[in-house]
Amino acid sequence: MTATLDPQSLADATPLMKQYWELKASVPDALLFFRMGDFYELFGADAVEASRLLEITLTSRDRTKANPTPMAGVPHHSAHGYIQRLLKAGKKIAIGEQMEDPAATKGLVKREIIRVLSPGVQFDLESHEAAWLGVALREVGQPQGTPSPWTLACLDVSTGHSFFSTGMSAAALAEDLVRHPIRQLLRIDGDLPEEARAVLRSDTLVEDLSANTLSFSGAEQFLRAQFRLATLEAFLPSTTAIHALGLLAHYAARTQRLDRLEHLQLPRPLHHQQSLVYGPQTAEHLDLFPTPDHRPNLLHEIQASKTSAGARLLRRWIAEPLTSLTEIKNRQCALEVLGEASGPRQRMQRLLSEVYDLERILGRVHTGLANPRDTRALGLSLCQLPLLLENLNALDTTRASSPSTLLRLQKSIEHAAQVLQALGQRIVSSQRDDAPMLAREGGIFKLGTHPDLDRLLGLAENGSQWLITLETREREVTGIPSLKVKYNRVFGYFIEITQAHLKNVPSHYQRKQTTVGAERFFTEELKTFEDEIVSASAKQKALEQTLFDELLASIRAQTQDICQAAQALAELDVLVGLTHLLDRPGWVFPILDDSLALEIQKGRHPLVDRGEFVPNDLTLKPEDRRTLLITGPNMGGKSTLMRQVALIVILGQIGAPVPAASAQWGVVGSIYTRIGAHDAIAKGQSTFMVEMTELAHLLHHANDRSLVILDEIGRGTSTYDGMSVAWATLEWICNRVGSRTLFATHYHELTRLAEKLPALKNAHMAVDSRRDLESHSELRFLYLLQEGPTNESFGIHVAKLAGLPQPVISRAWEVLESLENEKPAADSLRGTGPSATSGTGPSKKALVPQPASDSQLSFFAPSPPRVEVRTEIRKEFLPHPALDALRAARLEEMTPLQALNLLAELQRQSKSP
Numbered sequence: 001m002t003a004t005l006d007p008q009s010l011a012d013a014t015p016l017m018k019q020y021w022e023l024k025a026s027v028p029d030a031l032l033f034f035r036m037g038d039f040y041e042l043f044g045a046d047a048v049e050a051s052r053l054l055e056i057t058l059t060s061r062d063r064t065k066a067n068p069t070p071m072a073g074v075p076h077h078s079a080h081g082y083i084q085r086l087l088k089a090g091k092k093i094a095i096g097e098q099m100e101d102p103a104a105t106k107g108l109v110k111r112e113i114i115r116v117l118s119p120g121v122q123f124d125l126e127s128h129e130a131a132w133l134g135v136a137l138r139e140v141g142q143p144q145g146t147p148s149p150w151t152l153a154c155l156d157v158s159t160g161h162s163f164f165s166t167g168m169s170a171a172a173l174a175e176d177l178v179r180h181p182i183r184q185l186l187r188i189d190g191d192l193p194e195e196a197r198a199v200l201r202s203d204t205l206v207e208d209l210s211a212n213t214l215s216f217s218g219a220e221q222f223l224r225a226q227f228r229l230a231t232l233e234a235f236l237p238s239t240t241a242i243h244a245l246g247l248l249a250h251y252a253a254r255t256q257r258l259d260r261l262e263h264l265q266l267p268r269p270l271h272h273q274q275s276l277v278y279g280p281q282t283a284e285h286l287d288l289f290p291t292p293d294h295r296p297n298l299l300h301e302i303q304a305s306k307t308s309a310g311a312r313l314l315r316r317w318i319a320e321p322l323t324s325l326t327e328i329k330n331r332q333c334a335l336e337v338l339g340e341a342s343g344p345r346q347r348m349q350r351l352l353s354e355v356y357d358l359e360r361i362l363g364r365v366h367t368g369l370a371n372p373r374d375t376r377a378l379g380l381s382l383c384q385l386p387l388l389l390e391n392l393n394a395l396d397t398t399r400a401s402s403p404s405t406l407l408r409l410q411k412s413i414e415h416a417a418q419v420l421q422a423l424g425q426r427i428v429s430s431q432r433d434d435a436p437m438l439a440r441e442g443g444i445f446k447l448g449t450h451p452d453l454d455r456l457l458g459l460a461e462n463g464s465q466w467l468i469t470l471e472t473r474e475r476e477v478t479g480i481p482s483l484k485v486k487y488n489r490v491f492g493y494f495i496e497i498t499q500a501h502l503k504n505v506p507s508h509y510q511r512k513q514t515t516v517g518a519e520r521f522f523t524e525e526l527k528t529f530e531d532e533i534v535s536a537s538a539k540q541k542a543l544e545q546t547l548f549d550e551l552l553a554s555i556r557a558q559t560q561d562i563c564q565a566a567q568a569l570a571e572l573d574v575l576v577g578l579t580h581l582l583d584r585p586g587w588v589f590p591i592l593d594d595s596l597a598l599e600i601q602k603g604r605h606p607l608v609d610r611g612e613f614v615p616n617d618l619t620l621k622p623e624d625r626r627t628l629l630i631t632g633p634n635m636g637g638k639s640t641l642m643r644q645v646a647l648i649v650i651l652g653q654i655g656a657p658v659p660a661a662s663a664q665w666g667v668v669g670s671i672y673t674r675i676g677a678h679d680a681i682a683k684g685q686s687t688f689m690v691e692m693t694e695l696a697h698l699l700h701h702a703n704d705r706s707l708v709i710l711d712e713i714g715r716g717t718s719t720y721d722g723m724s725v726a727w728a729t730l731e732w733i734c735n736r737v738g739s740r741t742l743f744a745t746h747y748h749e750l751t752r753l754a755e756k757l758p759a760l761k762n763a764h765m766a767v768d769s770r771r772d773l774e775s776h777s778e779l780r781f782l783y784l785l786q787e788g789p790t791n792e793s794f795g796i797h798v799a800k801l802a803g804l805p806q807p808v809i810s811r812a813w814e815v816l817e818s819l820e821n822e823k824p825a826a827d828s829l830r831g832t833g834p835s836a837t838s839g840t841g842p843s844k845k846a847l848v849p850q851p852a853s854d855s856q857l858s859f860f861a862p863s864p865p866r867v868e869v870r871t872e873i874r875k876e877f878l879p880h881p882a883l884d885a886l887r888a889a890r891l892e893e894m895t896p897l898q899a900l901n902l903l904a905e906l907q908r909q910s911k912s913p
Contacts, residue, residue: 095113134152164244595666600663631762653667
């Protein structure tokens with residue numbers, strides 16, 4: 001079924017279906033929820049799609065026709081859950097609501113589309129993440145022949161937050177799209193660079209708009225009216241940024257059928273001078289944020305915020321660490337003061353757990369989506385302000401190093417408590433605890449809120465007692481013992497008197513109905529009661545709706561104060577939450593300065609700092625130790641060490657403590673990483689191409705304030721090409737960039753560069769290898785960084801640990817011995833300049849092993865003779881009781897429990913000297 005019918009089919013349609021198709025034609029790209037009584041119905045292709053995604057029954061309308069219209073529906077009272085599922089699936093939803101009361105309307109009920117929801121324009125998010133609506137615009141007016149830079153603007157309509165980034169290359173635009181969960185991207189006439197298309201998430205809704213949707217002047221005018229500003233230059237430095245944010249705000253307001261969105265806040269630049277910059281994929285390499293595969297990540301590891309707004313702010317702090325020494329020290333001081341005041345801190349955590357998501361409540365208030373539960377949540381939250389202020393005032397903020405961050409929050413919350421306390425108390429004192437989801441259902445306000453409401457509530461609650469009192473009184477007055485006051489839906493309320501007592505009926509009784517054996521009457525008093533009681537419920541609901549609308553108007557009038565309170569509460573929540581890191585053993589505040597050094601004593605990885613984690617010392621100096629070349633075996637801990645250094649820097653520069661005995665470094669301005677090989681099949685790039693693209697960005701943008709983490713550069717291509725790229729990269733970093741760099745490699749030939757490059761020093765991850773008479777060696781990883789290079793990767797040992805077949809391991813030793821007997825592979829790489837790799841290079845034939853013997857190819861032949869172990873492996877073998885016990889164990893005769901007990905005993909013995 002298409003979005004519209006052909007003229008003949010439309011002519012044959014019922015008035016109801018004509019109304020549906022007229023509304024559907026105005027939102028052809030949305031699923032139309034068409035209100036019909038107690039259900040939202042979908043028709044045609046919308047019904048087919050909804051039934052598939054929501055797993056609801058697909059039926060049809062006009063089944064007697066040759067081509068019945070597909071139909072599906074959901075109850076209106078539970079539509080919210082279904083709508084959220086469709087939004088998560090990347091769909092747009094249009095709400096076609098009944099604008100008239102069907103009970104009071106003759107003929108077709110008027111319906112209108114009251115709002116359009118989409119993945120980037122929604123207000124009922126339950127997660128801590130933002131739902132960003134984004135637009136990318138190409139900047140105009142560039143010299144001919146030069147690439148046009150791009151501007152990205154993003155808006156979270158649910159909270160009113162927005163940001164922008166200008167003057168970006170296509171690659172930089174793609175990086176920002178990766179870093180932020182863009183739910184919906186507006187594209188102007190399909191214009192978007194290929195780099196950006198390739199990185200969009202599969203669930204991102206891409207919507208094309210025409211270039212004439214909103215001109216620059218229209219966008220500027222809309223934003224000036226939105227923010228009530230005469231000029232925008234102070235907040236939006238470029239015309240393209242004004243155009244982009246104007247497009248977003250105008251699009252969002254139009255979908256809600258509003259002229260403006262009062263809760264929108266002034267935009268902020270995404271990249272600024274006081275924010276640390278991440279390189280491409282750095283956030284992913286370091287596991288900063290949650291991923292679909294639920295790997296451990298830094299955000300979850302340190303998250304202890306009690307509010308949704310606090311969780312969102314902590315994510316932003318991790319995404320934008322500070323580079324201002326003053327701001328970092330202010331945060332450290334605030335955390336230190338909070339950490340020392342355990343009583344006030346714990347009380348504030350309990351109070352903050354009672355604070356709801358004020359930003360999103362305001363978003364719903366200003367878009368007409370707020371319900372009585374939202375307003376009650378707002379009232380309860382505002383009532384926490386005086387109590388939070390009381391605990392803030394109890395902190396020790398008089399120390400010499402004044403915690404200006406806490407003083408600022410103290411002042412903000414004090415102001416909010418003064419101006420918002422009355423609103424909070426009004427809401428809490430007037431609204432019922434069991435406030436309904438829908439205002440039109442009534443039951444919102446308590447007795448004492450309004451005199452007319454009290455009377456109507458009294459009628460509803462005391463009506464039955466009034467009728468009993470009336471019946472008793474009339475029996476006494478008339479002397480008719482069988483007189484009864486009754487009610488039915490057809491005739492309403494009446495007084496029933498049997499035939500035997502009709503002679504005693506008073507003259508003011510008016511006959512209403514005659515039945516077999518009785519007569520029914522009414523009085524003016526009963527008629528008045530009936531008029532009031534029958535209409536009381538409707539009048540009560542109408543009055544409560546009016547009172548609720550007045551309450552919403554009062555909330556809207558204090559939007560700015562509520563926004564400022566929400567921001568202060570979120571920041572306080574993050575700070576109070578981060579203090580739990582101070583309670584962890586071995587977490588300390590780092591010392592930051594203006595130097596280019598970096599020194600960490602007994603540092604640990606914050607995501608795996610559990611139990612017997614081996615701490616490591618690391619020192620980088622600007623004079624003669626800016627770059628550390630790290631060698632060592634696979635699984636030896638190189639990647640873990642480098643990641644932990646970067647994570648410690650990030651933690652320290654958001655103002656938090658770090659897992660180390662001590663740490664000190666000069667503030668880092670950017671972090672660039674190249675860890676692992678991530679395929680980019682969708683971009684048509686090989687793993688090596690991805691690696692080289694990220695490396696190119698790093699080498700172009702890193703500087704002496706950068707921290708660079710490189711893991712096995714060049715491994716995605718041939719040995720000679722990879723080693724040459726790694727060699728040249730090290731030279732460039734040491735001679736040109738001057739960054740603090742950790743460079744892990746298996747190309748041991750690179751260790752010779754330490755003789756030529758003063759800034760380069762060698763280090764390695766230590767292992768303990770012991771001679772094993774049966775299987776060449778026993779390998780134990782020490783996970784300890786030590787000075788100097790290593791010439792052994794222990795790759796075959798790791799292959800054995802991984803479970804490769806023994807014949808493969810034996811053959812590997814043969815091949816390795818054959819290769820080592822040849823000429824060293826990197827003799828010609830002894831120089832350090834470009835000429836060192838030119839001319840007569842190493843013979844590739846030297847790396848080709850001799851063909852394997854025929855007998856080796858058979859896995860069932862006798863095992864080949866053992867090859868003498870490498871000279872680097874120690875000759876002695878020290879017997880151990882644990883090994884003897886393991887050899888003597890009869891595993892095939894053990895139960896699983898016995899095997900576990902044996903394993904526990906062997907572990908205990910292995911720890912004995």
